[in-house]
Amino acid sequence: MHIIESGNVAAATGVKLSRVQVIAAYPITPQTPLTEKLSEFVESEQLTAQYIPVESEHSAMAVCIAASTAGTRAFTATSANGLLYMNEQLHWAVGARLPIVTCVVNRGIGAPWTVWNDQQDSMAQRDVGWIQLYASDHQQIIDSVIKAFRLAQTVSIPVMVCYDGYLLSHTYMPFDLPEQSEVDAFLPPFVPKHFLDPENPGNFNTVTLPDVRPGVDGTMRPGYIEIRHNLHQDLRAALDSYAEIDREFEQRFGRGGSPFxxxxxxxxxxxxxxxxxxxxxxxxxxxxxxxxxxxxxxxxxxxxxxxxxxxxxxxxxxxxxxxxxxxxxxxxxxxxxxxxxxxxxxxxxxxxxxxxxxxxxxxxxxxxxxxxxxxxxxxxxxxxxxxxxxxxxxxxxxxxxxx
Amino acid sequence: MATKTYCEMISRSQPGPGDGGNTGSWRVKRPIIDYDKCIPAKTKKRACFTCWLLCPDCVVSKTIPPAINLDYCKGCGICAEECPAGAIEMVDEASQTGKEK
Known part of the structure; x- marks a missing residue:
């Protein structure tokens, strides 16, 4: 079914179709209508999720990290200085290999203040280790959000879906709304390998030493450099994973074929x-x-x-x-x-x-x-x-x- | 996916003693309990245990009398600071290590 809506609503609808379980966000122009729409979805019970209002973007990502570590599908969105305020937690989320998806509604960074579009905000995050996808129209926004969740949980790396503030976020364009049943078939529930489980207590992201060392059970544990090396290797492998995911998306929804x-x-x-x-x-x-x-x-x-x-x-x-x-x-x-x-x-x-x-x-x-x-x-x-x-x-x- | 020398993507551990190594070696000051002042030791009752409750490394036992596991006690001194009976004194670690030999 085709609808005519804004880019922010396209993103919010993609998040809803992806059956996100926890949303934590702080409003910032031009992202605001996206998170407002999500709170509407939750309030009207069109989406069964916890919507956790927070006092900052740093906390928004911290909540997503906690929610994802507990084994739920988590989402946030931000723009510009909000993304920068989130930066420390962005590093943590990827180091912890959590499949969080974040929409970045691209906006210029202060100083001097600007609320208008450029792409400095997400481009400045290129070395954090997150996967970055960029959408060129509303259809790509909604499709990318759905694919992003699949990619994130396939490779255990968080994904940013970036789109231009105002030019896409606030303009209206027709786009196809994927069927919920099709999205469900494409995007299985998130089943984490490790999660916070009272029955099986563990410490996650514990301090590493410069060298490898044995854990309490005697098995060798990786050091910092091994964990970071593996992140890099898995990011490179994510290229192939995304090509496969894009192919599968194209077979099911009829759109795709040029993932990169x-x-x-x-x-x-x-x-x-x-x-x-x-x-x-x-x-x-x-x-x-x-x-x-x-x-x-x-x-x-x-x-x-x-x-x-x-x-x-x-x-x-x-x-x-x-x-x-x-x-x-x-x-x-x-x-x-x-x-x-x-x-x-x-x-x-x-x-x-x-x-x-x-x-x-x-x-x-x-x-x-x-x-x-x-x-x-x-x-x-x-x-x-x-x-x-x-x-x-x-x-x-x-x-x-x-x- | 890439082959890994170590199967873990993240640093992860199970709870157990000494996952951070023998942290007792970090200690500069050692807590010494005066059992004449310590409430559970003196009264022979399961009471107080403020040191057990507040120790951030869980190295104080909830026993009569309480005991401190010096393998992992980092010597932070919270027990001495918080003991309502003033029964715990922090002494120089260097003055104690000689006695053990």
């Missing part, structure tokens, strides 16, 4: 624009216009950012003349984070493409289609060399007068 990157008119393209989230769909219009002018260009949307799908990215970009990466985030003092990652993926190619980086849309600065067209036209006309310094789009700097 979504390519549009890339097959015969000499040039490829790259972006994350709704911007990748906005770029499709620009690509269509340029195709009419005879420029062989396509666009690639990156849908999974961590673990980084390097093979999918490499096979999509191999043999291209120039790759143009548009980012609403910046690793300050260096480059766009996605740009650095794509560049390192291309490095091992003998005939690697030229690559350009554009920073745009920070703090919700409007991204005009004409600006994208101008930037792409310029990069396609003069690929020249790989650039270390990003170009900026739409800056309105006051002219400086010296001496």
């Amino acid at each position: 990157v979504e390519q549009y008119r890339c097959d015969d393209a000499r040039f490829v624009a790259v972006a994350v989230g709704s911007l990748s769909y906005q770029l499709r219009d620009v690509i269509d216009t340029m195709r009419e002018d005879g420029i062989a260009i396509g666009v690639m949307g990156v849908q999974m950012y961590r673990p980084f799908p390097d093979q999918a990215v490499a096979s999509a970009l191999a043999g291209k003349e120039c790759v143009i990466v548009f980012e609403k985030a910046l690793s300050y003092g260096n480059q766009g984070p996605l740009y650095s990652d794509i560049k390192s993926t291309l490095y091992r190619m003998d005939d690697r493409p030229i690559i350009h980086n554009y920073i745009l849309g920070l703090g919700g600065r409007e991204i005009k289609t004409q600006q994208l067209l101008d930037a792409l036209t310029e990069s396609c006309a003069r690929p020249a060399a790989i650039e270390d310094t990003p170009r900026w789009i739409g800056l309105k700097l006051q002219e400086e007068h010296h001496g």
